[in-house]
Amino acid sequence: xxxxxxxxxxKNYGSTRALNNVNVTFEAEKIYGLLGRNGAGKTTLLNIINxxxxxxxxxxxxxxxxxxxxxxxxxKFYYTSEQMLFPKEMKVDKAIxxxxxxxxxxxxxxxxxxxxxxxxxxxxxxxxxxxxxxxIMKNVLALSVNTPYVFLDxxxxxxxANHREQFYRLLIEKYxxxxxxxVISTHLIEEVANIIEEVVIIKKxxxxxxxxxxxxxxxxxxxxxxxxxxxxxxxxxxxxxxxxLGGLKSAYILGSPDHELEMxxxxxxxxxxxxxxxxxxx
Amino acid sequence: MKKLLKYQxxxxxxxxxxxxxxxxxxxxxxxxxxSFSGGDSYSQMNGTEMAVGILCFVIFVSNYGDNMRLAIxxxxxxxxxxxxxxxxxxxxxxxxxxxxxxxxxxxxxxxGSERISYISMTxxxxxxxRSMVGHFIENYIFxxxxxxxxxxxxxxxxxxxxxxxxxxRVAIAxxxxxxxxxGFPILSGIVVSKAPALSEMYIRLLAKVTxxxxxxxxxxxxxxxxxAAVMALITYFINRRAExxx
Numbered sequence: 001x002x003x004x005x006x007x008x009x010x011k012n013y014g015s016t017r018a019l020n021n022v023n024v025t026f027e028a029e030k031i032y033g034l035l036g037r038n039g040a041g042k043t044t045l046l047n048i049i050n051x052x053x054x055x056x057x058x059x060x061x062x063x064x065x066x067x068x069x070x071x072x073x074x075x076k077f078y079y080t081s082e083q084m085l086f087p088k089e090m091k092v093d094k095a096i097x098x099x100x101x102x103x104x105x106x107x108x109x110x111x112x113x114x115x116x117x118x119x120x121x122x123x124x125x126x127x128x129x130x131x132x133x134x135x136i137m138k139n140v141l142a143l144s145v146n147t148p149y150v151f152l153d154x155x156x157x158x159x160x161a162n163h164r165e166q167f168y169r170l171l172i173e174k175y176x177x178x179x180x181x182x183v184i185s186t187h188l189i190e191e192v193a194n195i196i197e198e199v200v201i202i203k204k205x206x207x208x209x210x211x212x213x214x215x216x217x218x219x220x221x222x223x224x225x226x227x228x229x230x231x232x233x234x235x236x237x238x239x240x241x242x243x244x245l246g247g248l249k250s251a252y253i254l255g256s257p258d259h260e261l262e263m264x265x266x267x268x269x270x271x272x273x274x275x276x277x278x279x280x281x282x
Numbered sequence: 283m284k285k286l287l288k289y290q291x292x293x294x295x296x297x298x299x300x301x302x303x304x305x306x307x308x309x310x311x312x313x314x315x316x317s318f319s320g321g322d323s324y325s326q327m328n329g330t331e332m333a334v335g336i337l338c339f340v341i342f343v344s345n346y347g348d349n350m351r352l353a354i355x356x357x358x359x360x361x362x363x364x365x366x367x368x369x370x371x372x373x374x375x376x377x378x379x380x381x382x383x384x385x386x387x388x389x390x391x392x393x394g395s396e397r398i399s400y401i402s403m404t405x406x407x408x409x410x411x412r413s414m415v416g417h418f419i420e421n422y423i424f425x426x427x428x429x430x431x432x433x434x435x436x437x438x439x440x441x442x443x444x445x446x447x448x449x450x451r452v453a454i455a456x457x458x459x460x461x462x463x464x465g466f467p468i469l470s471g472i473v474v475s476k477a478p479a480l481s482e483m484y485i486r487l488l489a490k491v492t493x494x495x496x497x498x499x500x501x502x503x504x505x506x507x508x509x510a511a512v513m514a515l516i517t518y519f520i521n522r523r524a525e526x527x528x
Contacts (some may be wrong), residue, residue, distance in 0.1 A: 051353055053525040073358035083526070085355035087293075087348040101285050102356035 001028040001076075002048070004181070006072060008234075009058030009206075011044055018044040018200075020057070020205040026103075028148065029179040031198035037280050041205040042185045043081065046151050050079040055173045062149075071219040078103070079151040080138035088127035089123025092120060092137055096144075103145050111144035114170065118163065131158035139167055143174050164188075168195055189273040200274070203280050215269050221257050223267040224250040231260075233265060241278030252278050286358060286366035287373070290349055294341050298381070301337050305330070306385060309400070313393025330389075331403040331425045334382040339436045340427045342371065346440030354526055364521045368436055368514060375429035382425050383418060403428070404499045407492075420499050427503035427510070429460065434513035441520040444527070 004026040011019040014085050014194045018167040019041045026032060036042045049060055049067060051074050060067040067073045086095050092115070100106040115122055118136045121129075129137060135157050156164045172195060175182065186192055199216050201209040209216060220240065222235055227249040234242075252274060257267045309330075346367065353363045383402075390400040402421040443454050474481045486495075493501030 047526070050354075051357075051359070052522060069359045069361065071359045071362060073355060077357060079355075085351040085526070088354065097290060098352070099356065101289070102358070277428065 001181075003027050004060070004062050004067075005044070005151060006050075007059045008047070009048060009055045009060065011041075011048060011053070012153060018205055019048070019055070022202075022205070022207055024200055024207050024210055026181055026183060027148070027198075028181055030181055030198050031175060031196050032181070032183045032198045032200055033189070033192050034183055034185040034200050035276055036185075036200065036202035037185075040202045042202055044155055044205075045202065046081065046153055046183070046185060050077055050151060051076070052079075052081075067197055073104070074149050077149045077151065078142055078145040078147045079153070080087070080142045080155065081153040082157060083231060084126065084134060084138075086126050088125070088128045090126050091122070092121040092124055092126060092129070093143065095126060095137065096122075099141050099145065103147065105146035107144045107146060110141050114140045117170075118166070132160065132163065135159055136163065136167075143170060146178060149183070151183045151185075154187070155184060156186065156191070157189060164191065168192075171195065178233070189276055190271075191270065193272040201276060202281055203249050208279060212270065216275065217272065220250050220252060220270050220275070222250055222252040222268045222270055222274065223257065224248065224268065225262075229262055229264055233262065241274070241281065283362050283366050283369070286349070286353055286362055287369050289347065289352065290366060290370040291458045292371070293345055293349070297337065297341055298378075301334075302381070302385070304419075305333060305407075306388070309385065309389040310393060313389060313398055313400075326401055327349050328400055328401045328403065329404055330386050330400075331379075331428060334378050334425070335429055337434045338374065338378050339432045341374070342367075342433045342436035345439045347444050348436060350444060350524070351526065358523050360524060364518055367517070367521075371433035371437060371510075375426050375433055378429050379422055379426040381420055407494065408497050408499050424499045424503050426504035431506040431513070434510040434517070435518045438439060438513045438520070441517045441524065445520050445524040447527075476500075 003184055006022055006024045006026075009019055009022040010017070022041070022043075022045060034042050034045070044053070051068055054068060062073045062076065065073050067077075096108060096111050096115070100108045100111075112122075114120075118140065120136050120140060124196075126134065126137065135155065136159070139152070139155055142152060142155070142250060147203060156167060159167065168191065171182065185198065187274045193213070196213055199211060199213050200207060201208065223230060225233075225248070227244060229249050230249040230251050232240075234251050234253065239251050240254055241252040243250045261267065286518075349367070350363050353366070387399050387401055393400075402417070402425075404417070405423045406425050422499070439454065439458060443451055446454060473484070489495040491505045493499055493503075493505075
């Protein structure tokens with residue numbers, strides 16, 4: 001399957017610039033984390049890729065073919081967003097039936113299996129489902145649709161811890177059995193940190209990082225200890241952030257740690273959430 | 283496109299079934315009441331086509347947004363949505379027209395008598411007097427054209443509504459009925475009193491293009507089909523860059 005290439009995409013809402021010259025590539029059969037703060041432009045980007053809205057500038061192509069208004073490309077995508085696009089009066093089983101009609105590779109048996117696993121009431125109207133069950137319904141469809149690209153915007157919204165765990169497990173299982181590109185946009189970075197392979201960080205409508213999770217985390221390290229010792233260690237280094245608690249301090253530093261460390265200082269690897277916070281804080 | 287058309291038609295059949303039961307019930311009730319009432323009362327039952335037209339308008343105006351959202355969710359382009367909507371309007375008009383003819387025919391057969399007659403729209407407007415088959419064909423084509431233009435008007439409004447922002451939606455919701463039922467009659471009144479020649483010319487033109495002048499419902503049908511085509515073109519331009527609203 002070809003790569004999905006986004007080049008120079010910009011989008012304005014009135015005087016607000018939602019996306020500014022976004023360039024990003026989603027490669028085949030990888031799991032991406034699309035991370036950004038509220039209003040950073042994640043949903044706008046996903047909406048543009050999935051033909052729900054149009055970019056003011058730029059191009060989106062899959063294997064050279066333009067994506068907007070191109071059904072041959074759009075049929076290879078499946079997008080679950082916070083916005084519910086199924087008719088509110090439609091019942092869950094009908095949503096499954098119609099998705100199967102539109103996507104020939106949709107696995108209805110698997111969808112019904114997942115529905116029973118999550119105890120999703122098939123005969124209920126979508127309108128009457130709780131937020132969590134609406135999310136479950138969307139996830140059941142996304143996991144059963146078997147398209148090469150699946151975009152999940154806030155896929156654990158309203159889910160309890162058990163259902164979140166179950167969803168992540170099923171996603172990995174699905175990915176292992178039937179690899180596809182999954183782009184997960186979420187605020188729960190710690191939870192997806194173990195699932196994602198590639199990270200795309202978007203800030204104020206611009207992509208500020210795109211790399212593999214390993215590369216990104218190996219770019220720096222964290223040093224913790226007594227505040228005065230950490231302060232002296234930090235001198236001359238590229239510090240991307242600092243946390244203080246009482247007399248203790250942690251500093252997040254780009255580069256490699258010194259070979260010889262003063263007693264009382266502790267080195268640890270960066271974690272994705274911390275790195276994200278530091279990169280997007282300003 | 284086929285899947286979308288299948289979906290669009292599947293969402294309308296319940297409305298049609300409910301309408302059929304209710305309307306047929308009213309026709310039966312009216313027919314039986316007149317038949318059993320004493321005296322020399324005589325009644326004409328008409329307006330079936332208009333009732334079906336209103337049903338057609340409601341179906342198309344209310345389903346467009348839902349259909350568009352479901353289609354986009356399932357990877358369909360606006361071009362497909364538009365094509366499916368046109369096909370659905372064409373097919374729906376033909377089916378609903380047949381449906382209206384069946385209701386009139388069945389009512390006439392079951393409840394018609396010397397004191398009650400079920401008459402079609404072309405009989406009312408054009409006062410035609412043709413054979414049964416000729417009349418059926420004429421009324422079927424005329425009703426189909428009427429329903430097509432109704433469906434297309436509904437699609438223009440629904441597409442504009444789907445594309446418009448908050449204020450645009452208010453303007454459409456309030457502006458269209460005001461323009462049609464307040465603005466137009468006032469304007470007509472002004473034209474009639476201030477420019478009678480213009481008014482007369484307009485009435486003559488209307489009588490000509492509707493076929494009333496020549497007593498030919500086919501001319502009226504053709505005019506409505508042309509109007510439907512113009513509205514289809516407008517819908518295309520509204521629809522092609524329509525974005526989904528949050």
